[in-house]
Amino acid sequence: MLALTLATVMQAQDKGLTGRLYGVVGHSYAENFYGSMAMVADYGTGKGLHLTGGVELFRGSGYAVTAAWQTQLPWPNKRFFLYNRYLYRLFARWNLNEYSTHVAVGYELEHWRFSLGMTNRFMSPFHPYDKTGSTDYVFEPFNLMYEIQYQLDFGRDDRWSMMLRAADFDDFVTDRGYQPMFSVAFGRRFRKVSAYARTVCYPTGMFSLSANYYELFFNLGIQKKW
Amino acid sequence: MVKRSILWLSALMLLTACNKLDLTGLIAPASAEADQRVRESLKMSHLGGPAVLTVGSDDYCVYVCSDVHTGKEHLRLSEFMRRQRSDSTVAMGLCLGDISNEPGALMTAHDIIAFNPSRDVYESPVYSIVGNHDLFFGQWEDFKKCFGSSTYTFTVATPNYRDLYIMLDSGGGCHGKTQMEWLRNVLKNRWKYRHCIVCSHVNVFRTDMSQFMSGNLPLEETYELMDMLASSNVELYLQGHDHHRKETLYGGVRYITLDCLKDDGGYGSYMTISVGSALGWQFHDDI
Numbered sequence: 374m375l376a377l378t379l380a381t382v383m384q385a386q387d388k389g390l391t392g393r394l395y396g397v398v399g400h401s402y403a404e405n406f407y408g409s410m411a412m413v414a415d416y417g418t419g420k421g422l423h424l425t426g427g428v429e430l431f432r433g434s435g436y437a438v439t440a441a442w443q444t445q446l447p448w449p450n451k452r453f454f455l456y457n458r459y460l461y462r463l464f465a466r467w468n469l470n471e472y473s474t475h476v477a478v479g480y481e482l483e484h485w486r487f488s489l490g491m492t493n494r495f496m497s498p499f500h501p502y503d504k505t506g507s508t509d510y511v512f513e514p515f516n517l518m519y520e521i522q523y524q525l526d527f528g529r530d531d532r533w534s535m536m537l538r539a540a541d542f543d544d545f546v547t548d549r550g551y552q553p554m555f556s557v558a559f560g561r562r563f564r565k566v567s568a569y570a571r572t573v574c575y576p577t578g579m580f581s582l583s584a585n586y587y588e589l590f591f592n593l594g595i596q597k598k599w
Numbered sequence: 600m601v602k603r604s605i606l607w608l609s610a611l612m613l614l615t616a617c618n619k620l621d622l623t624g625l626i627a628p629a630s631a632e633a634d635q636r637v638r639e640s641l642k643m644s645h646l647g648g649p650a651v652l653t654v655g656s657d658d659y660c661v662y663v664c665s666d667v668h669t670g671k672e673h674l675r676l677s678e679f680m681r682r683q684r685s686d687s688t689v690a691m692g693l694c695l696g697d698i699s700n701e702p703g704a705l706m707t708a709h710d711i712i713a714f715n716p717s718r719d720v721y722e723s724p725v726y727s728i729v730g731n732h733d734l735f736f737g738q739w740e741d742f743k744k745c746f747g748s749s750t751y752t753f754t755v756a757t758p759n760y761r762d763l764y765i766m767l768d769s770g771g772g773c774h775g776k777t778q779m780e781w782l783r784n785v786l787k788n789r790w791k792y793r794h795c796i797v798c799s800h801v802n803v804f805r806t807d808m809s810q811f812m813s814g815n816l817p818l819e820e821t822y823e824l825m826d827m828l829a830s831s832n833v834e835l836y837l838q839g840h841d842h843h844r845k846e847t848l849y850g851g852v853r854y855i856t857l858d859c860l861k862d863d864g865g866y867g868s869y870m871t872i873s874v875g876s877a878l879g880w881q882f883h884d885d886i
Contacts, residue, residue, distance in 0.1 A: 402633065402775050403820040464819075467826040471818075494805075496822075502829045502850040511849055513805045549805065551814045577633075577772030577817060585632045585771040587817055 388419030395569075395594025397431070402577065402587050407431070411544060411594075421445025421454075429545045437462040437545040441475075454479045456488060460547055468499050473547040477518055486522040491515055492547050517550035518542055534560040536571075543573065552576065552587070567596040630739035633775030636729070636768055637750045639743065641781065645766070646747035647712075648691055648724025650754065657757040658875040660688040665695035665800075665839025666859035668732065669708040675860045676711050677718070678886055679869055684719030690755055690874075691723050695839040695857060696730025696770060696800030698742075705738055709745040726753060729770040730800040730839060731814075750778055752785055755874075760793035762874060767799035772814050774799070779823060786831040794878060796835040797828065803836065803854055809843040828852045834878055837870075844868065844882060860886070 397409045409431030416424045425441040441458035445451055458475040477490025494513040501509055520540035527533050536558040541548045548554070558571035571592040577585045631639070644650065662683040667676045683692045694712070699705045712725050729742050729749040742749065749768040754761050765785055767774055774782070782797075789795050802815050803824060816824065828836060829850025836852055842859035858868040869886060873879040 401817075401819065402773050403779070403817055403823060405776055464822050467822040469822045469826065471822075496825075498826075498829075498850060509849060511804050511806065511847060515808060516805070546818075548818065549815065552817065577814070585773065587773060 387417045387421075389417060390599045391415045391417070391596060392599070393594055393596040395592050397590055397592055399588060399590025401589075402585075413544065421451070425458075427544065431545070435462065435464045435466065439545060446478075452481050454481060454488075456490065460545065462545065463499060465499065468502075470497050470499050471495070475518055475542065475547055477520075479520070484524055486520065486524070488518070488520040490518040492518050492542075494547065516541075516547070518547070519550065530562075532562045534558075534562070534569075536560075548575075558592075565597060569594055569596070630734035630737050630771070633768065633771045633773055634777045636739060636771070637775060637778040637781065640748040640750035640768060643743070643748050645726060645749075645751045645753070646745070647726045648753065650752075651756055652691060652724065652753060653756045654690045655758070656688075657759050658688075658873070659690040659755070659757070660686060661872040661874060662686070662689055662692040662869065663695065663837060663857060663872060664692070664860045664869040665837075665857040666697040666730065666842055666861060667694070667708065668697055668700035668859065668861035669704040669711070670700040670862070672862040673707065673711055674862050675867060675886055676708065679860060680712060680715075680725075681718050682886075683725075684714070684721050684723060687721055689721065689723045692725040693764075693766075693798055693837065694725055694727040695798055695837060696728050697732040697839060697859075698727060698730065699733050699735075699738055700861070702736040702738065703741075705733060705741040705745050726764065726766060726798075728766045728798060728800060729768050731770050731772065734770045750781065754792070757793075761791065762794040762796070763789065763792040765795070765797045767797065769799045769801040769816060772801060773817050773820050774824070779820065779827075782824075783827060786827060786833070789831045789833070794874060795831070795833045796837065796872075796878075797833050798837045800838065801840050802838050802856055804847050806845060806847060807843075809841055809845075813841055825849060825852075835872070835880075855880070858882070 393413045395411055400406050409429055411427060411429035413427035421444055423443045427439050429437040439458060439460045443454055443456045446453040446455055456477045456479055460473045462471040472495040473492050475490060475492040477488045479488030493515060497510040518541060522538040524536045538556045539553050541550050541553050543554055552575055554573050554575040556571055556573040558569055560567055560569035574589045575587055577587040664679050669676060683689055698708045714722050727746045733742050752763060752765050754763055767778060803821055805815050829852055833852050836854045838856045841856050844858045845856045847854040857870055860867045860869055867886060868882045868884045870880055870882050
């Protein structure tokens with residue numbers, strides 16, 4: 374997923390290391406206002422393989438760690454890719470560990486990007502509740518993961534980029550299919566550093582639930598390539 | 600997966616055509632949003648029963664149903680009410696949301712739930728909460744008229760104990776900050792009570808494929824709720840929404856999802872809870 378975001382807002386290079394640092398401020402129905410800081414690194418081998426890792430310190434007394442790899446599939450036209458990500462999140466204030474695994478197949482065109490996959494989730498307390506007989510873990514076997522994205526570079530030397538995206542996952546979030554995140558981002562490439570801003574909005578649910586506003590957050594970050 | 604998706608899309612189109620599902624809810628709230636509903640609820644009382652229900656014994660029984668989806672037919676709800684009010688040990692009933700299946704049906708359900716001397720033997724109240732279908736087509740206004748508050752507590756006072764029941768509104772897919780803060784304050788007094796049971800409509804966990812397209816609470820709210828309930832020694836958390844029975848134990852809290860009790864839903868059941876020194880429960884499929 375990190376690879377996906379890097380490859381979109383600020384095109385990650387096919388070969389070499391790309392680093393990204395950004396801040397998040399947001400408001401949600403569950404938490405009111407919150408903030409976080411995140412750092413993500415992506416290494417491209419130049420042969421279609423990307424290795425990605427990142428860490429986020431967030432929302433007061435919590436953090437998230439992620440590792441992912443993405444590889445181009447050799448058939449039929451090198452536009453298909455396979456994506457696999459592992460995400461761990463600690464919510465210390467709620468005494469909870471969350472582990473999720475995300476597997477997806479995607480298809481990439483010049484401006485468009487699609488992916489479809491699944492994730493599971495394992496939840497357990499960070500400090501066990503002292504209660505006899507409690508299993509103290511919950512396993513969610515399946516959530517549908519999807520992404521539809523459009524990106525456009527424009528301006529002199531394509532210095533500017535714009536991205537529209539609807540997906541149920543983000544850098545450090547693996548959400549659920551009925552809760553899509555709608556995002557719009559703008560980026561500006563300078564000599565060695567790029568800067569970008571993004572806003573994301575999502576509802577509490579769809580289909581069997583009313584689409585109440587749930588969360589809105591903003592990203593502001595820089596990216597550097599080596 | 601593909602087959603299931605096609606079935607869901609077909610069902611959505613059919614339901615839209617027959618006033619069952621408010622598709623405007625895909626892009627905009629179908630009723631007032633969570634925080635507004637909670638503020639309204641906290642200003643009024645629930646009309647289904649008294650805030651303090653006095654019973655004559657320390658042991659009593661509670662009848663629980665969910666997702667009755669009242670429409671033109673309501674045989675199962677009528678039978679549920681007949682059984683509840685034929686049982687002398689019953690203190691009250693609980694109805695966990697999705698009472699309505701189409702505009703106007705909340706009034707019908709309200710009439711069925713009301714005490715009916717020609718059908719009922721013992722008078723016992725029914726405490727209800729709102730479900731997502733009760734919000735479609737702006738039905739929150741109907742819910743308030745028929746049942747009053749959807750965020751409230753009531754106490755069952757036995758000769759020697761008091762038991763706390765907390766009823767929550769998750770019909771819009773989340774409880775919201777206002778209601779979560781209210782819940783946290785209510786749970787501070789948990790120690791005063793023998794038992795504590797919390798009821799809400801939307802499911803906390805997503806532990807099997809029966810919930811493929813049905814919504815749950817948002818993750819952050821789920822995690823906050825799990826910790827709050829476990830830290831406060833809540834014993835039971837009752838839910839509907841999914842139409843498929845399941846039980847999950849986490850942090851000493853037993854999360855139970857009920858089957859539906861709708862007439863055209865095929866398999867259905869309701870639940871009875873035996874409240875005494877401990878809590879016991881069983882499902883009844885013969886309805």
